Amino acid sequence: MSKELIDAVVDMREEDAVKIAEDLLNSGANPMGVLDDCREALGIIGSRFAAGECFVPELILAGEMLRQIATLARPRIQQSGSAPQQKLGRIVFGTVEGDIHDIAKDIVVFMLDINGFEVMDLGVDVPAAKFVEAVREFKPQVVGLSGFLTLAYDPMKNTVQALKDAGLRDSVKIMIGGGQMDDQVAAYAKADAYGKDAMAAVTLAKGWVGAK
Numbered sequence: 421m422s423k424e425l426i427d428a429v430v431d432m433r434e435e436d437a438v439k440i441a442e443d444l445l446n447s448g449a450n451p452m453g454v455l456d457d458c459r460e461a462l463g464i465i466g467s468r469f470a471a472g473e474c475f476v477p478e479l480i481l482a483g484e485m486l487r488q489i490a491t492l493a494r495p496r497i498q499q500s501g502s503a504p505q506q507k508l509g510r511i512v513f514g515t516v517e518g519d520i521h522d523i524a525k526d527i528v529v530f531m532l533d534i535n536g537f538e539v540m541d542l543g544v545d546v547p548a549a550k551f552v553e554a555v556r557e558f559k560p561q562v563v564g565l566s567g568f569l570t571l572a573y574d575p576m577k578n579t580v581q582a583l584k585d586a587g588l589r590d591s592v593k594i595m596i597g598g599g600q601m602d603d604q605v606a607a608y609a610k611a612d613a614y615g616k617d618a619m620a621a622v623t624l625a626k627g628w629v630g631a632k
Contacts, residue, residue: 422449422457429461432478434485441489451493455527456617458486459599462524462568466599470570479521479568486523498534507538509629512554513564514542515598516575521568524598528564531618537562537625548575548582555588562625563592565611568599576609584610593628595621 422444428437444454465482468474511532515525522544529541540558542550555563563583565576576596583589594611597620606614612628615621 421460422454425454425457426461426464429458429482429485430464432481434481434488437485438488438492442492445492445496451496452619455486455490455493458489459524459617462486463599466568470600483521483523487526490523490527494530497531506536508536508626508631509562510538510540510558510560511562511564511625512540512542512551512558512560512592513566514546514551514554515544515566515568516572516579517545517547518575519567519569519572519598520544521566521598524568525566528566528597528615528618528621531622532564532625535622535626536631548579551579552582552586552588555583555592556586560592561629563594564615564621565594565596565609566598567596567601570600572598572600573605573608576605576611580610593624595624597621 425437425440428440441454445451462482465474465478469479513525513529515522529539532539540554542554551563565579567576580594595613595615596606596609596611597615601614603614613624615624
């Protein structure tokens with residue numbers, strides 16, 4: 421863990437954060453570890469937002485910092501392993517209604533893709549009905565619900581309920597993830613599991629489709 425990187429992101433020092441991340445990657449640091457540090461910083465920022473200690477412009481800047489750092493890290497992640505030739509399964513993924521954060525979602529989608537999954541990325545601010553439509557048409561084994569803030573709790577619960585009402589709940593496993601999410605939120609939303617980071621999402625998905 422790089423406290424220097426976490427502090428730079430939390431303090432909104434954009435140039436410093438990107439430079440520190442670049443130096444870490446160039447020195448051979450694990451790119452997933454660098455992204456984990458960024459997500460930890462985003463979690464701190466999200467908590468401050470919920471407490472009224474920072475505002476939407478700070479969230480946007482934090483997201484932009486992570487976007488830049490993710491752009492630096494992705495080629496190194498791709499070089500670290502080859503994607504399987506045969507797809508392991510299908511996943512529908514999106515940030516739930518009312519939440520416009522896509523950085524962490526994009527990282528998870530990227531990691532699922534390079535680990536052999538065919539992913540339908542629905543984007544951000546996705547209403548429950550769109551998840552239902554995607555599951556009906558794409559026929560995935562897994563649905564991923566992303567959300568950064570506490571305001572995503574109810575949309576996650578509503579999305580799971582919408583899938584149940586449509587008769588589709590039993591055909592999929594549902595994971596949640598994002599800044600303010602945890603196992604308690606997964607239980608509240610009636611999802612199957614909470615994934616704390618991109619690799620946890622990959623591990624859950626592989627387990628659910630029976631892949632090693």
